[in-house]
Amino acid sequence: MTAEAAQRWGSTLDSVVVYEQGAVCRRLARGSVPPGGRVRVTGLPRSLDQGSLRARVLGTSGARVSEARVEVEAEPLGMSAPGELRREAERLRDEYAAARARKDHVLGRIKEMASLRPVPPAREREDPHRVAPVDAWLELADFVDERLAGLHASLVEVEETLLRVEHELDVASDRLARASTDVPSAPVDTTVSALLILDASSMRDATAEVELELDYGVPGAVWVPAYRLTYRQGEDRGRLLLRASVAQRTGEDWTGVSIALATADLRRGTDLPSLRSIRIGRRQAAAAPSGWREPPAGLADLFTGYDTSGPRPVTTAVPAVGGAGAAPPPPPAPPAYGGAPPAPGGPAPQPGAPAPVARSVRARTGAGGAFGGSSPAPLAPMSPAAPGAAAPPPAPSMAPVAGPPRPSGGDLDYAALVLAGPEEQAGRRGRLFPGSAFDPVAAEHRRRAEAVASLPLPHHAVRPRESAGSFDHRFDTAARADVPSDGAWHTVTVGEIPVGAHTEHLCIPAVEQTVYATLVLSNATDQSLLAGPVEVIVDDDFLLTAALPTLAPGGVRRVGLGPAEGVQVTRRTHVNESTSGLRNNITVLDHRVHVELANRLAVPVALEVRERVPVTSEPDVRIEERADWRPLDDAEPGRHAPGTRAWRLDLPAGGTAVLDGGYEIRIPAGKALVGGNRRS
Known part of the structure; x- marks a missing residue:
C-alpha cells in the first residue's frame, strides 16, 4: 500500500472533550469512496496517541471501515513556512548584534581618542631647557575635546538604538515562545494522517459521498472551572455563569469547535479484572496462560502474490560496526506461537485461552532454558575466512524444548503487539510481535505537550479531579469556542446555571467585633458545581473574587464576601x-x-x-x-x-x-x- 494508491481527504476538527489531563478529539471527513477503498485522512496532530485512533462511517450509506492505522509523512519546508514571528525574531537578533558591534566600535574610538596627550621629547643632561609649545598643546586639547564630544554623542545614539532593538527582540522572542505549536518549528514538516480502508460492497450507490468520523486521544490539555455570579440585593435568585480556564499544547489549534469538559481520568485503566477460583484441598500452582495457538493453514501462501509482483525498492543498509567489509548481522528469526507443533505429550491449549490468532513473540533464552530470561545475543556475521585464519568454533546446540512456547507476561500484552508486514523475513511476516519502535520526534512532541500540566493555577482554582470527589461530571459548552495551542490559559464560557442566593451577615464578637457578609448559595439543579474562583457582582458592581466550594445538587454553602463596614x-x-x-x-x-x-x-x-x-x-x-x-x-x-x-x-x-x-x-x-x- 503506497501513498499514491490512497486518495487524500481533508478533515475538520469538530469537537473536543477535555479531561483532567488530555483530550479526545473528533474529526469529520467527507468524500466519495475511490476504487479499492483506500483513503488517507489528513490533518491529525503529531502528538496523538496512535493506539487511540477510532474511525467509523456516519449515516446509513452501507459503507464501513475495515482497517485504520496512523502513518507519518515528512517533507521539507519552504522559506516562508516558519512564519512571520520567527523571521522577525531572526531579523531583530541580527540587528541587535550589529548595534552591539557599533557600540563596541564607538567605545574603542573613545578610548583611543582619550589616550591622545602631548609627550615632550626626551631631554639630555647637557641640553638646555626648551620652551613649551603651549599653543600646540592647547590645539591638541581642543581637537581631543571636539572629537570626544562627537563620539559621545554617537555613543548616546547607539545606546538608544541598542536599547530599542533589545526591547523589540525581547517582545518578539516572548511572542514566539507563546505562539501556537500548530506552526512547524523545524525545516522538515511531519504530517500525521489516518490510512483507512473502506468496504463499499454494501453501498447502494457507489458514487455517493460518505462521511467519516475519527476519534483520537492527545495529551497536553488541562482545565479548571471558574464562575461569575450576578445578583441583586433583596432577591433570592442569582445567575451563575459557568466558565472554564483551558490550556492546551496539543499541536493543533482548536478553532470553532464544540468543547466539553470532563473530570474523569483519561489514562485510567479499563481492563477487566480476572476472578480467580477458590480451591479447597491441597495447594496447587496457578496455571499460567499459554497464549499459544496453531497458526492458520496456508499462512506462507498469503504473500505469494506480493513476492511475484516484482523487485522491491532497495533500501540503504546501515553501516556495520565491526569493521570494514563486515555486513550487518541479520536479525534472528524468533520462534512464533504455533511455528512448530508441540511435542508428543505436551500440554494442550487451555479452553479459557484467548481466541485463535496468528501471532509470535521474540525468542527468549537464559540460564534456565528457552523463554526464561533476556533476549539472546545476535549471531556473528558470516564472511569469507581470511587465509590462515582459524575457523570459528561451532555454536553449542540447544536441545529443543518440549511443548508449546511459554511467553512472558509482556509478550501477552495483546494491545502492544505489532503485525509484521510482507517486507519482513519469511519467518516473521504475517505474525504478531511486541512492538519496540521508538519515535524520538513523537516523544518530544508528547513531552512538550504534557508540560501544560505544570502550569501555575489561577487564584482560588482547584484541579477538577480534586473537587469532583468519587463522581465524574461532564459540562458541555453552549457555543463553539477557540483555544490556540500556545500552552496559556484561555477562558471558555460553558453556560448559565440558576442558583438560589441571598446575603447573610455573621458576627463572632467574642473573637472580633466585626460583622462579615456571607453569600448563601443553594444548588437546586441536577448538575454539580466544582470548586473554583467566582467573581461576585452585586447590583452591576464588581465586589470581589472569592473561592466557591464544591456544591452538590441540592447543597447549600456559604461564600465569604469580607467585612461589612455598615453594620x-x-x-x-x-x-x-x-x-x-x-x-x-x-x-x-x-x-x-x-x-x-x-x-x-x-x-x-x-x-x-x-x-x-x-x-x-x-x-x-x-x-x-x-x-x-x-x-x-x-x-x-x-x-x-x-x-x-x-x-x-x-x-x-x-x-x-x-x-x-x-x-x-x-x-x-x-x-x-x-x-x-x-x-x-
Whole structure:
C-alpha cells in the first residue's frame, strides 16, 4: 500500500472533550469512496496517541471501515513556512548584534581618542631647557575635546538604538515562545494522517459521498472551572455563569469547535479484572496462560502474490560496526506461537485461552532454558575466512524444548503487539510481535505537550479531579469556542446555571467585633458545581473574587464576601462571683454578655451573632444558660465546636438591636477553674 494508491481527504476538527489531563478529539471527513477503498485522512496532530485512533462511517450509506492505522509523512519546508514571528525574531537578533558591534566600535574610538596627550621629547643632561609649545598643546586639547564630544554623542545614539532593538527582540522572542505549536518549528514538516480502508460492497450507490468520523486521544490539555455570579440585593435568585480556564499544547489549534469538559481520568485503566477460583484441598500452582495457538493453514501462501509482483525498492543498509567489509548481522528469526507443533505429550491449549490468532513473540533464552530470561545475543556475521585464519568454533546446540512456547507476561500484552508486514523475513511476516519502535520526534512532541500540566493555577482554582470527589461530571459548552495551542490559559464560557442566593451577615464578637457578609448559595439543579474562583457582582458592581466550594445538587454553602463596614457591633461582659448552698459549699460564677448592634446600611440585613458556652465533663461542675440563643452544635453535629450558640435576627435599614445573654458555672467551693474563673 503506497501513498499514491490512497486518495487524500481533508478533515475538520469538530469537537473536543477535555479531561483532567488530555483530550479526545473528533474529526469529520467527507468524500466519495475511490476504487479499492483506500483513503488517507489528513490533518491529525503529531502528538496523538496512535493506539487511540477510532474511525467509523456516519449515516446509513452501507459503507464501513475495515482497517485504520496512523502513518507519518515528512517533507521539507519552504522559506516562508516558519512564519512571520520567527523571521522577525531572526531579523531583530541580527540587528541587535550589529548595534552591539557599533557600540563596541564607538567605545574603542573613545578610548583611543582619550589616550591622545602631548609627550615632550626626551631631554639630555647637557641640553638646555626648551620652551613649551603651549599653543600646540592647547590645539591638541581642543581637537581631543571636539572629537570626544562627537563620539559621545554617537555613543548616546547607539545606546538608544541598542536599547530599542533589545526591547523589540525581547517582545518578539516572548511572542514566539507563546505562539501556537500548530506552526512547524523545524525545516522538515511531519504530517500525521489516518490510512483507512473502506468496504463499499454494501453501498447502494457507489458514487455517493460518505462521511467519516475519527476519534483520537492527545495529551497536553488541562482545565479548571471558574464562575461569575450576578445578583441583586433583596432577591433570592442569582445567575451563575459557568466558565472554564483551558490550556492546551496539543499541536493543533482548536478553532470553532464544540468543547466539553470532563473530570474523569483519561489514562485510567479499563481492563477487566480476572476472578480467580477458590480451591479447597491441597495447594496447587496457578496455571499460567499459554497464549499459544496453531497458526492458520496456508499462512506462507498469503504473500505469494506480493513476492511475484516484482523487485522491491532497495533500501540503504546501515553501516556495520565491526569493521570494514563486515555486513550487518541479520536479525534472528524468533520462534512464533504455533511455528512448530508441540511435542508428543505436551500440554494442550487451555479452553479459557484467548481466541485463535496468528501471532509470535521474540525468542527468549537464559540460564534456565528457552523463554526464561533476556533476549539472546545476535549471531556473528558470516564472511569469507581470511587465509590462515582459524575457523570459528561451532555454536553449542540447544536441545529443543518440549511443548508449546511459554511467553512472558509482556509478550501477552495483546494491545502492544505489532503485525509484521510482507517486507519482513519469511519467518516473521504475517505474525504478531511486541512492538519496540521508538519515535524520538513523537516523544518530544508528547513531552512538550504534557508540560501544560505544570502550569501555575489561577487564584482560588482547584484541579477538577480534586473537587469532583468519587463522581465524574461532564459540562458541555453552549457555543463553539477557540483555544490556540500556545500552552496559556484561555477562558471558555460553558453556560448559565440558576442558583438560589441571598446575603447573610455573621458576627463572632467574642473573637472580633466585626460583622462579615456571607453569600448563601443553594444548588437546586441536577448538575454539580466544582470548586473554583467566582467573581461576585452585586447590583452591576464588581465586589470581589472569592473561592466557591464544591456544591452538590441540592447543597447549600456559604461564600465569604469580607467585612461589612455598615453594620457595627459592640460587646461587653460582666462576671459576678458568689456562693450558694446550705453551707456555702458551691461557688457560682455568673457571666453576663451584652451585645449592641447597629445597621447603617440602606437595606435590611439578616444577622447571626455567635457566642460560646463552656462545656464540661466533670460530674461536680454544672453550667446553666440564661439566654434565648439556640445551640449550633446540636443542629449541625461536627461542623461547629461544642458549646457554640447563635442569635438570629433581622435588622431593618438604620435599625439597632440589643442582645443579652449569659450562663452560670457552679463548682465546689475551694476549687477554681484552670486559667481563672473568668471565661470571657
